[in-house]
Amino acid sequence: MSLEDDLRIVALQEQRLLFDRFGPAEAWDLGRRLKEAAESRRATLAIDISTQMQQLFHFAMPGAAPNNADWIRRKRNTVLRFFRSSYGVGLQMQQRQTTLQAAYALEMTDYADHGGSFPLVVKGMGCIGAVTVSGLPQREDHGLVVEVLADMLGQDRDGITLAP
Template sequence: MSSAENVLQDLLQQEEEIQFSRFPNELALEIGLALLQEARTHSKPVAIDITRNGLQLFHFAMEGTAIDNGEWIRRKNNVVNRFGHSSFFVGRSLKNADKTIEEKYLISSQEYAAHGGAFPLIIRGVGIVGTVTVSGLPQQEDHELVVGVLRQFVARQEQK
């Protein structure tokens, strides 16, 4: 298996591991604030969005972000909602195929951003119900910020 294939396998494994047993609105607030705190710890300005079933549960844009970050969030979320995988996974898949999203799927990059930062909000036994998204850092850092925080919350749920 090539290095690129290993990366894709690791990204799919994250989606298998990061699944919640339930996701009440209060949890979105806690996760959003944890993402904010983690970004502040590293002095990285980001916009954060958590949406479940089309309802925006959390949204915050730190100082140093711009309206463009909101557009990136919208476009990354479109990728997760269409393909059922993290925006980073879809982007890496396209890179491995040496194709753009327009070439492979005949959809506009103005509406879909296959760049890291949007992760599917998955409820075990239910499936994808939304997105947890960060915009403002290089795409791999956006992805890693989301995954790192979500892992903490899934682990906490599993301990209960």
């Protein structure tokens, strides 16, 4: 797939994967689902679900490194700044042939445009937080989050799944 195809699909993901409501119970369910999906793939991840004001779920699987928590923080910062997935922002930077630092004066010590963080959007409210994973290659981190969100929200994955 081309960069333009990926950008189009990520935009569809961001438009379709919306919650009617989101609070601690939904965070727990989403976190549990992500953990189970990672285990079924024999993946080692750190998982974080945070609103703009509060961390609701955090889990580091056995074997996850402390560095994963820093990647989570940086990817989450990107989502909360742009209200877009960190992977979508990274693809956009790639398309524009620039970086977050060059385009927005954002330090890479605080922002990462790598896949794995996705906006938590509540219908009628907008982006209220982010769900973030770290531990797989960035496209796989992004794909795992999208897959679990789609299943949790009862969304058909046809048309919103990136090619491997």
